[in-house]
Amino acid sequence: MTKSRTRLYELSAAAYANGDYTGWFETLYAEAQGNSDAIPWADRGVNGWLIDWIETAQLNLQNLRALVVGCGLGDDAEYVAKLGAKVTAFDLSQTAIDWCHRRFPTSEVNYQAVDLFTAPTEWKVGFDLVIEIYTIQALPANIRPNAITAISNFVAPKGKLLVVCRGRDPEDACDNLPFPLTKHELTKFTDTGLTQVSFDDSIDTLDTTPARRFRIVYAR
Numbered sequence: 001m002t003k004s005r006t007r008l009y010e011l012s013a014a015a016y017a018n019g020d021y022t023g024w025f026e027t028l029y030a031e032a033q034g035n036s037d038a039i040p041w042a043d044r045g046v047n048g049w050l051i052d053w054i055e056t057a058q059l060n061l062q063n064l065r066a067l068v069v070g071c072g073l074g075d076d077a078e079y080v081a082k083l084g085a086k087v088t089a090f091d092l093s094q095t096a097i098d099w100c101h102r103r104f105p106t107s108e109v110n111y112q113a114v115d116l117f118t119a120p121t122e123w124k125v126g127f128d129l130v131i132e133i134y135t136i137q138a139l140p141a142n143i144r145p146n147a148i149t150a151i152s153n154f155v156a157p158k159g160k161l162l163v164v165c166r167g168r169d170p171e172d173a174c175d176n177l178p179f180p181l182t183k184h185e186l187t188k189f190t191d192t193g194l195t196q197v198s199f200d201d202s203i204d205t206l207d208t209t210p211a212r213r214f215r216i217v218y219a220r
């Protein structure tokens with residue numbers, strides 16, 4: 001196991017024991033001191049599933065209001081901005097947001113340190129395109145329904161939501177971060193009023209350990 005993943009397990013276990021399910025992200029980013037090798041998910045690249053979706057569907061993002069959830073170090077937000085969208089990207093970690101500003105000093109992305117669970121009310125139904133990649137799977141099951149509702153609420157009428165996450169069957173093990181999602185957990189998106197447009201279920205061989213990935217597109 002890499003050093004960064006060992007630290008992630010230590011920090012998250014200590015936080016969970018105190019009933020804090022999200023505070024450890026900031027500690028991990030702060031301890032990294034600008035070294036992205038210390039952040040297990042930070043590969044400094046755009047997510048391949050996002051690129052594939054946009055290119056395959058030949059989406060025109062020009063002037064769309066886009067929101068990137070749990071943006072981390074900002075690569076996906078920058079990619080969508082370069083395609084012409086007006087992008088807001090947020091993460092609860094102030095250190096991650098400062099890091100985005102340092103990495104992309106001339107960026108047009110509106111980076112904000114915001115907690116998904118207390119996001120500004122004016123963001124409600126405010127975005128034509130919402131991108132959620134690997135945030136939900138980094139949250140334990142007890143707070144996921146609220147996370148899904150909060151993400152769903154950002155989607156404007158006729159807007160789209162892209163979700164990329166690890167996937168599992170109900171009987172598969174789910175004892176370590178990242179926690180893969182079941183198809184049943186994801187039905188919460190449609191329960192909150194979105195329509196499922198597509199569901200890809202495949203093995204991601206790009207990862208060092210091949211893992212099952214779900215890529216789902218919803219629309220309002």
Ligand SMILES: C[S@@+](CC[C@H](N)C(=O)[O-])C[C@H]1O[C@@H](n2cnc3c(N)ncnc32)[C@H](O)[C@@H]1O
Pocket residue numbers: 022025026041042043047069070071072073090091092093096114115116117133134135138
């Ligand atoms: C596994 S990382 C994925 C980051 C990025 N989306 C990527 O694919 O590289 C999850 C991110 O979600 C952020 N996050 C976790 N809980 C959050 C919350 N409640 N509100 C906003 N961001 C959150 C973390 O700080 C972290 O940057």
